[in-house]
Amino acid sequence: MPRVRAAAGALVLAALVGALHPLSTRRAAARGTTPAAGIHKIRHVIVIMQENRSFDSYFGTFPGADGIPMRHGTPAVCLPDPLAHRCVRPYHDGSDRNAGGPHGADAALADIDHGRMDGFVTEALAARRKVCPTGSTEPACVGAAATDVMGYHDAREIPNYWAYARAFVLEDHMFEPNLGWSLPVHLWLVSGWSAVCKAPDRPLSCRTELGQPAKPLLGLDGRPAPRTRYRAYYAWTDVTYLLHARHVSWAYYVAPGTQPDCADDDALVCPYRFQGPRTPAIWNPLPWFSTVHADRQLANVQSSARFFAAARAGTLPAVSWVIPNGFDSEHPPSLVSRGQAWVTRLVNAVMRGPDWRSSAIFVTWDDWGGFYDHVAPPRVDRAGYGLRVPAFLVSPYARRGFVDHQVLSFDAYLKFIEDDFLGGARLDPRTDGRPDSRPDVRERSPQLGNLVSEFDFSQPPRAPLLLPPYPAHRRRG
Numbered sequence: 001m002p003r004v005r006a007a008a009g010a011l012v013l014a015a016l017v018g019a020l021h022p023l024s025t026r027r028a029a030a031r032g033t034t035p036a037a038g039i040h041k042i043r044h045v046i047v048i049m050q051e052n053r054s055f056d057s058y059f060g061t062f063p064g065a066d067g068i069p070m071r072h073g074t075p076a077v078c079l080p081d082p083l084a085h086r087c088v089r090p091y092h093d094g095s096d097r098n099a100g101g102p103h104g105a106d107a108a109l110a111d112i113d114h115g116r117m118d119g120f121v122t123e124a125l126a127a128r129r130k131v132c133p134t135g136s137t138e139p140a141c142v143g144a145a146a147t148d149v150m151g152y153h154d155a156r157e158i159p160n161y162w163a164y165a166r167a168f169v170l171e172d173h174m175f176e177p178n179l180g181w182s183l184p185v186h187l188w189l190v191s192g193w194s195a196v197c198k199a200p201d202r203p204l205s206c207r208t209e210l211g212q213p214a215k216p217l218l219g220l221d222g223r224p225a226p227r228t229r230y231r232a233y234y235a236w237t238d239v240t241y242l243l244h245a246r247h248v249s250w251a252y253y254v255a256p257g258t259q260p261d262c263a264d265d266d267a268l269v270c271p272y273r274f275q276g277p278r279t280p281a282i283w284n285p286l287p288w289f290s291t292v293h294a295d296r297q298l299a300n301v302q303s304s305a306r307f308f309a310a311a312r313a314g315t316l317p318a319v320s321w322v323i324p325n326g327f328d329s330e331h332p333p334s335l336v337s338r339g340q341a342w343v344t345r346l347v348n349a350v351m352r353g354p355d356w357r358s359s360a361i362f363v364t365w366d367d368w369g370g371f372y373d374h375v376a377p378p379r380v381d382r383a384g385y386g387l388r389v390p391a392f393l394v395s396p397y398a399r400r401g402f403v404d405h406q407v408l409s410f411d412a413y414l415k416f417i418e419d420d421f422l423g424g425a426r427l428d429p430r431t432d433g434r435p436d437s438r439p440d441v442r443e444r445s446p447q448l449g450n451l452v453s454e455f456d457f458s459q460p461p462r463a464p465l466l467l468p469p470y471p472a473h474r475r476r477g
Contacts, residue, residue: 038457039420041397043358046320047413048346049189049283050339051182051331052100052369055172055388060090060152060374062165064403065172068152069374077374079121079150088121090372093151100332101149101370102127105180105210108386111368115376120149124370149371157336160344160467161392164363167465168398169454174391174408175377176367177442178384180210183282185366185386187213189321189410190252190286191238192427193438194383200290203235203429203436208383234289236436237427239319239414240300241291245433248421249317250297253277254284255304255342257325275325277301283323291434307346314354318421322346332369341469347394351464357396360455362413364391378407380445385409393454396461406449411442416451418443 060068068090069076078087101107101124110119124147155162177188184194194213198205213234243250256276273281280287286301304323310316324330330339343363350359368387377385391408418425426443429435442448 038397038455039416039452041358041457042360042395042420042455044316044318044320044350044355044360045413045417045420046316046322046346046350046359046361047189048322048343048361048363049186050324050343050363050365051329051334052103052367052371053330053365053390054368054371054373055174055375055390056090056373057152057369057371058158058161058365058390059165059170059172061154062162062170062172062403065170066375066405067172077117079118079372081121081125081147083125088147088150090150090152092156093148093153094157095148095151096157096335096337098148098151098332098336098371100124103181103367103370105178107370108179108368111370111387112376117372117374117376120370120372121147124149127370151371153336158340159471160340160469161390163465163467164347164394165392165403166401168395168400169393169402169404171391171393171404171406171408171454172388173375173405173449174364174389176384176386176389177410178210179386180367182366183213183285184210185410186283186285186323187234188442189366189413190240191234191236191289192411192414192442193236193436195234195236195438197233197235200233200235203237203434206234206236206437208439210383234285236438237429237432237434238286238289238291239417239427240286240289240297241295241434242418242422242425242427242432243319244291244295244297246422246425248319250300250319251306251310251317251321252284252286252301253304253307253320253322254301255323255325255328257327259283259326277303308349311349311353311355316350316353316355316359319417330365337470344467344469348464348466348469351466356464357461359395360397360416361394362391362451363394364410365389378447380409380442380447381440383439393451394465395455396463397455397457397459398462399454399456400462402454404449404454406453407447408449408451409442411445411448412451415443415448419452 056068059065075090078089081088107123110123113119176185178184178194187194195206196209196213240250254277259273259275259281275281286292287298307322324342327334328339328342330336347361350356373388375388377387426441428441
C-alpha cells in the first residue's frame, strides 16, 4: 500500500473523492452566518480529542442516529474479505481492546472506494500482512483482529458515552477535516489547515500536505527537550494568533505519558514515544507554530493536571483543548474502558467546578482508525472531508436528547470559538492581518453546519450529570 509522501500525491488522491456524497438540503438547515443570541453565555469552550474510532463503531446502533443500515434488525451491509473469500457484516464487539486498521490518506480513499464504503476489511488485512511476522503477539496481529474493523460497541461497552448522547447532543455527521491520520487532524483542529512550509517565517511558502506535514517529526527522539531548543516549522496562521490579539485566554492541555500513533501514517505497529507539554509531537503540534513562538505563548501548552486544577478552581481559560496520552486515548490497542474513564473524569471535573454553568464541552475522536463507517464523506475541497467520527456536546445549555444531523467538521469548532470570542473573525488571509497561502476558509464553507443550533440558550442552566468513570456493569473482555 503506497503512502502519501507529498502534497501533490495527496491532493491527486483526494480529488478522487469528488462527488461521493451530495449534500442533503435537510442537513443544510440551521446554518446562520452570525452567532445566535445567547452564544456569549458560553465563556469556556472545551474540546476533548480522543483517538481512532468511526461513528458506526461507537454509535452505529444509537436510536435516531444515521447508523449502520439494518434490515429486520440485522446489518444489511457485508464487506468483502479477500482472504477468506467471504464477506463480513458489522457485528457487536464486546472486547475492550481493538486492533483497527490503517488510517493514512491512501487508506481513507481505499476504505471509501468511490463512495461504496467497502474497503475496510481489505485494507486491514493488507496492513496486517505487512506488519505481522509469524508468531507476532501484537494486538493487531492476533486472532480475528484484522476484521474487528467491522465490530461496533454500544451502551454495554460505552455506557457513559451513550448516557451523554441521550442527555445532551449527539452529532451524527461529524467528519474529520481531512483524509487521513492524526497529525493533519490536530493541525486542522487548531488552524483550519495542514501544510508543509519551505520557510518557518514565510506563511506564503506553505502548501497543503496530508501525509507528512512535519518532516522533522521523523527524526524526533521522543525525549523532553528544553524550550530553547523548540523550532517553528509551521508558518501559517493558527487560531491562537487571533485569540492572543483579542486578549482571549487559551490552553492546550497534554496528558504526559506515551503516544502510540506512528510517524508512518499507514503503519499499525510502532514503538511508543514519550509525550508531554514539553515535547512537540503528532498530538501536540502547537509548539511548532511560529505564531505561538512570536506571541511567547509556549507556556500555554500545559500538562493535563493543570486542566483538572483549573476546573476545580473555576479558572478555566476561554478556550481549552485536552489531549490524552496513549493509554487513555482509545487508540488501538488501548482499552476502550480506560479512554471512557478519562473522558468521564474530565467532564466530571468541569461539572463539579464553578465554570460548569458557562461551559460547552465538545468531545470527538481525531480519525476513524480504520473502523467501518457507512457514510461517504462530502467533499469540501481537495483535502477533505475525511471519514465520519463520533462526536457529542455536553453543556448546561445543550438541547436535551438531540441528534444533530448537520454536516459538521472540526472547522465547526473554530467557527464556534470565533463567533463566541472573536466577533466572527475568521482564519482568513484576506482579513486576519497575517496572509498565508491556505486554499480556502473552511469556516465559511456553505456545507458546514453551525454548532449554535445544538444549544437552547433560553433554558435555565441544566444540572450536572456526574457519572462513575468505570461503571459497575461494564463487562470486561
